[in-house]
Amino acid sequence: MLSTFQYPKFDYVRPPEIAEGRDGHCPVVIVGAGPVGLSAAIDLAQQGLRVLLLDNDDTVSIGSRGVCYAKRTLEVLDRLGCAEEMVQKGVSWNVGRTFFREEEVFNFNLCPEPDHHRPGMINLQQYYLEDDLIKRARLLPNLEIRFRNNVIGVTPDAEQATLRVETPDGAYTLSADWLIVADGARSPIRTMLGLDIDGKIFMDRFLIADVVMKADFPTERWFWFDPPFHRNQSVLLHRQADNVFRIDFQLGWNADPEEEKKPENVIPRIKAMLGDDREFELEWVSVYTFQCRRMNRFNHGRVLFVGDAAHQVSPFGARGANSGIQDTDNLVWKLKLVMDGKAPATLLDTYSDERCYAADENIMNSTRSTDFITPKSAVSKTFRNAVLGLAEQFPFARALVNSGRLSVPSFLADSRLNTADSDVFAGNMIPGAPMDDAPIATADGTQWLLGAVGNRFQLLHYVPDAGALDAASAQALRGLIDAPIAVEAIVVAERGTAPAGLTTLIDAKGRVRERYDLREGTSYLVRPDQHVAARWRALDLAQVRAAVARATCNA
Template sequence: MPRYEHRPFDCRPAPELSGAAPGRYSVVIVGAGPVGLALAIDLALHGVTSVVLDDNNVVSVGSRAICWAKRTLEIFDRLGVGATMAKKGVTWQVGRLYHRDEEIWSFDLLPEPGHRMPAFVNLQQYHVEAMLVERAQQFPELIDLRFKSKVTAVDQLKDGARVTVETPDGGYPMETDWLVACDGARSFVRGALGLEFSGQTFEEKFLICDIEMEDSPFGAGPAERRFWFEPSFHDGQSVLLHKQPDNIYRIDLQLGRDADVEFEKREENVLPRIRRIVGDRPFSIDWMSIYRFTCARLERFVRGRVIFCGDSAHVVSPFGARGGNGGIQDADNLGWKLAAVIKGEAPAGPIESYNDERVHASDENIGHSTRATNFMTPKSPVETMFRDEVLHLARDHAFARKLINSGRLSLPCALAGSSLVTPNPDAPLQPGSAAPDAPIRSADGEGWLLHRLGGEFMVLSVGPAPDLADCGVPHLVVAPGSGFEDPTGLVATRYGTGWTYLVRPDQHVAAAFDRPDAATVRVALSRARGQSAEERVA
């Protein structure tokens, strides 16, 4: 029996079912998973209303996405749930890789100090969704959560979209200026518009299993990620082991492309496999599934006034924790841009830049994911020999460890080359990068730099402050006597003393300056807001 108790959310009849005229809304979001909820919360923080439609009234069944990377946790922190997630989740940063039964390499994902968020937190998707729903309910005037509301038709309009919604109380139409599809890999919206993924489907099958087990296989030490290539206890296939909260452990077992799905998912066949991994410790199965996966994406993520976000736009293999993390980073990229267009603060350019930036990020994730999968599942004797030699060399040689794709985990995509970014190759922190965190001190006490950045455009200066009174956005100075100090020196180390940065609402660096003036910053700001070269003001 599953450990998590699924409690239904309240479902209220839509106003359209009470005789009201069909509504016209600024934003309608299809899907109340992590991506859709994160986007709704981000829009609410910008004062933009949204309606969230979901065909269910409980959080997801099964742990699904569990591994949340530091950059994603920083986004969740800006949205108001990061600390709750970090407290509930299992923090880990050490990964161990084995070939057969010998450990060949261990890595530490966060060897440097001075970050509020850990390298990774393991937390089941159902916990994340519950936290996000609770946070969304704190914006009753801005977020209209409609559960048991299934979208059954989608029509594109010149200035928006129309959807038909079916509920237990009846159906109704609604129109929206912007429709955002966050409805997952089997997206109804994507299918309704006749759009298809392009990419590669892998024939290998994997058994994913959550077990409840009080006696930790890690002993008294901290939780770790363990990955085995060809272990003796699993017929030469690969195995992945993670710890989750509530004494739940995730195990992924490669079954091979010819595995019989019905046979493999029988409990009497699953239990012996698990026992060979965890030994004689008592355990019970909490949830399991068998899957194949695809690395693919839509050609475009923006289709008129319909926008695709998360798995509705792109899918990857689960190895490397790039699916859920990539989806949240989609929402982070889209939220401020959509809000700016709706509020009349920017032209339509930022919406197109969402397509460009996140297609680029998706291609990067798909590339890493495809290489990881091919490394795990070699298709020929030559590929097998290459993998085995890389694993052998990785015991003693650092260069070979970079070739072990299964050990390569989600990192934020850099946006260098984006039309919104002003390049500066001399900057210590390159434009397009996600702004790194660091401790700061103010009159309020010890704090974190990223708590002062994000949500709006900001200028950050480290060290002596240039006169930027007319630059058009708030100016944060970290320097002695400025009100914000650098007690550990990590701000100066990560950003460079004497440098000034324009930081976007999604905490990415839009521009970097060593000798800025207000006019130069305003030009970079206009570019970061999506204005054309002709529209930018000096």
């Protein structure tokens, strides 16, 4: 086991279905208590739904596995009530550096703008992330987690999905109105249902070595092409919590995984990199290959696939868990509206459409990174090395360097849930965009824009002085809460307090106005997952209601 982390062992509890000799039912059943399944369960439970989460194990993930969690993922986890602990424990970073042989040739900053709450990335071992998510989940009374409950059969029909679940006390039957599948890349449930997943496996192998050592390396991502300590291959270095450093060594396709994992073969590689004088302790070693593939659709009637069960990418770019948690962010609000009878089931088709688009974007970027890092021919390698050699002096070459385009949220610009602009705007906050954060002040002490939005439809309406909002606009904004799908009105202002019944958000540094190109009367309709749905230069109640109907497939 690990020297820096003690694995919890979660209790198995005899299910009531076995104790009482009956079948069970829960409105939503989720299979898989990894980061994605836990995020889905917490999100649904926070919104008042009863949720049952099944997992075939009784602890968190073995080995550090996932390492990097992106700014957008942290913003989702903030909404779930557990990001702060992760940020405090993890290693925050924004800068990545790329080296060719002995020279730095390229660097980037994931968060070059000031005044954002969360960093571009944190590095945190996956077992810490899961442990924090489980602690959060256990605070929610309508969320039950059953460990050592292994799903061995699934039978879906038009009204529900029926599961057969194996436990140490025998098997039982459980039905669900909706089944969310988060059981990982090999997804037994996907196999049980005979569903497709298409893509390709890349012909290369990488060694992961997590080592414990004291080093004053900057909290940055370092990537080497053809370094003197590992010629003709690449190496990646990340610092994690507890003075654990993740080192990835490219090995080549012909490497023997079992031989490469042996300490007598790993330690010389690390010493060649760090020097003989650096003391370190091996924490975790594994060898992996990688693949890029996805299902054709993520929703199949009453069965919904998320995370690695739906799509997989190579680890360069930190797109695995980040993308999976963003799947749940997209899915949960739509499922809640469908279950509440406020939206048709076709809204779930847009979950698949939007997240398939995001998966394709991730696969494209991941494939390009992999092709650059592991050239498939001598000609490709010559081109790659020429680009790296030119990158130190020439900006055009820097744009071609690809050591892993890092995870960013998708701009869903072509989503059918958007209402197209009818007015002219500047900036990036187009319909379909994930919202930019900014510092604010509110009566309840909220300090960040994304801390004030989410989980429901909201309309941000800008006026310089909230206290001077005209009576007609105030009445119109109050009326939105009584719409078939309620919309919370928020007045964004530089000063003042809005009339009774309206929330006031003070743009403390002018960043909201700047990032959203706000002028007096500008309004933004934002979705429960903090994506822009529509925007206008003037408030029109009919337009807002039409945009909400479009964003919920009620149009």
